[in-house]
Amino acid sequence: MLELSVEAPAKINLHLEVLGLRADGFHELAMVMQSIDLVDELVLQPSADGAISLSCDKPGLPTDGSNLIVKAAELLKVRAGLPELGARIELRKRIPVGAGLAGGSSDAAAALVGLNILWGLEFSPTELQSMAARLGSDVPFCLPGGTQLCFGRGERLEALVPACPALAVLLIKHPDASVSTPWAYGRCREQRGRSYLSGEEAFERRREALRRGALVQALRMGGPLPPLRNDLQAVVEPEVASVHSGLSLLRRLPDTLAVAMSGSGPSLFGLFADRQQALAAQAQLAAQLAEEGFASWVCGFRRAGAMLVG
Numbered sequence: 001m002l003e004l005s006v007e008a009p010a011k012i013n014l015h016l017e018v019l020g021l022r023a024d025g026f027h028e029l030a031m032v033m034q035s036i037d038l039v040d041e042l043v044l045q046p047s048a049d050g051a052i053s054l055s056c057d058k059p060g061l062p063t064d065g066s067n068l069i070v071k072a073a074e075l076l077k078v079r080a081g082l083p084e085l086g087a088r089i090e091l092r093k094r095i096p097v098g099a100g101l102a103g104g105s106s107d108a109a110a111a112l113v114g115l116n117i118l119w120g121l122e123f124s125p126t127e128l129q130s131m132a133a134r135l136g137s138d139v140p141f142c143l144p145g146g147t148q149l150c151f152g153r154g155e156r157l158e159a160l161v162p163a164c165p166a167l168a169v170l171l172i173k174h175p176d177a178s179v180s181t182p183w184a185y186g187r188c189r190e191q192r193g194r195s196y197l198s199g200e201e202a203f204e205r206r207r208e209a210l211r212r213g214a215l216v217q218a219l220r221m222g223g224p225l226p227p228l229r230n231d232l233q234a235v236v237e238p239e240v241a242s243v244h245s246g247l248s249l250l251r252r253l254p255d256t257l258a259v260a261m262s263g264s265g266p267s268l269f270g271l272f273a274d275r276q277q278a279l280a281a282q283a284q285l286a287a288q289l290a291e292e293g294f295a296s297w298v299c300g301f302r303r304a305g306a307m308l309v310g
């Protein structure tokens with residue numbers, strides 16, 4: 001029986017700037033997103049019954065039509081005009097859910113990549129990108145992954161060239177904490193809406209400032225990183241206790257290159273020059289992380305997004 005495995009890596013935000021509000025109700029963003037090697041795996045098999053069936057090793061995760069993997073599969077079938085296509089999909093979940101790490105979005109991107117091959121559809125990367133944008137704002141990034149400047153809702157991608165050095169990441173998340181993305185953007189609008197930019201010219205000036213700014217230069221050249229900006233962090237940190245306490249733990253570490261929240265949270269991360277330093281920081285914080293109930297992971301930057309294994 002034909003079987004394919006696809007890796008779906010998580011992402012962190014090295015920059016998340018809310019520029020303004022768009023006509024479609026979404027926020028216009030300027031971001032730098034980075035894939036990391038904390039990875040879900042999808043195992044795909046064709047089935048002849050025209051059904052998409054999803055199973056997952058993490059209890060409680062919805063596996064019905066509300067799961068983005070199933071939505072991705074159904075969208076591919078519609079675009080191909082082939083309702084008879086079926087697949088059995090097994091999701092091995094490693095990325096924490098509802099964490100600001102784009103786990104669900106990356107799973108959807110991996111489903112697009114894998115099923116396109118499994119079903120022999122031969123959709124081009126551009127066609128897959130357009131389907132990804134239909135599924136969610138972070139899904140387009142998760143296809144190529146690596147380090148990308150992301151504009152628009154998040155779907156307009158510009159790869160960072162040359163690629164940035166492979167930094168190490170100490171990621172922490174409180175298992176009981178979750179932040180609703182619409183809530184975070186809603187709060188941002190309440191608090192900062194009056195100073196939002198408007199109009200394409202103003203947006204483009206900020207995009208250009210990001211392209212030419214200290215962060216992108218440091219990532220390209222490998223120099224010291226400036227403090228990272230995440231506009232949603234300013235909204236979430238005062239209201240979510242574990243984000244507040246987790247950031248203070250990470251900020252106390254001596255060797256971090258930078259500390260920030262990812263996406264709309266509640267995942268938090270510190271960046272380090274190498275894996276050894278990240279592991280040392282994890283060991284140094286072990287007692288406090290355990291006391292406050294944080295889960296933690298040490299991982300590294302990854303150069304690519306959703307990808308076939310082997």
Ligand code: C5P
Pocket residue numbers: 025026027028029135136137138152153154181182183185
């Ligand atoms: O596109 P996605 O489904 O990931 O977005 C989830 C929610 O996050 C949206 O419904 C919206 O409330 C908010 N959002 C936004 N602007 C963006 C991306 C997301 O306001 N660019």
